[in-house]
Amino acid sequence: MSGIIEWGALGQVVLVGLLVGAGVPALFALGLRLLTLPVRADVEAGGTHDGDTTAAVAAPGLARRLGGYLCLALCVAAIATGLAFLVSGGH
Template sequence: MGEIFLKAFEALWQVLVAGIVLGAGLPAVFALGIRVLGNGRTLAADGSTYSSPPTGAGRAGSTVLFAVCVAAVLFGIFLIVAGGFGIKVFG
């Protein structure tokens, strides 16, 4: 009986960590990419557009952060598709 609770608790931890990482972490990485892209730019007088282009470092940093987001989404799609066909990815 205690072994069942131990396995349930272990599964709960895995779901909690995945939810925190993917539910809050991935959107935070995307938001950081947006922030890095706008770093060093100046706003126009109306406040809704930029009057200067992004810096090279801003473009490079945001590209890396956006690539991490795209890779995570593609990996998630891969896991869903692979699991749907009975392919064992882990373990």
């Protein structure tokens, strides 16, 4: 029975499937999470303590922005690599 299934090839397919199928979406979600900040409780409640409904929300710091952009750039690179592989014949 072991002659029918190539275990090494099957392992490679499963590994790449896990990396691409779960890794790229997780990287995308991490990139989005790094680029957003949690909403403060007073903003979520509908305003600040003085009744003003508009509140300034701070932008993420430089390190978070760079990390988020890096994660999203890696996602774009993975998609471009996959498309180039498919267009070239997929072999």
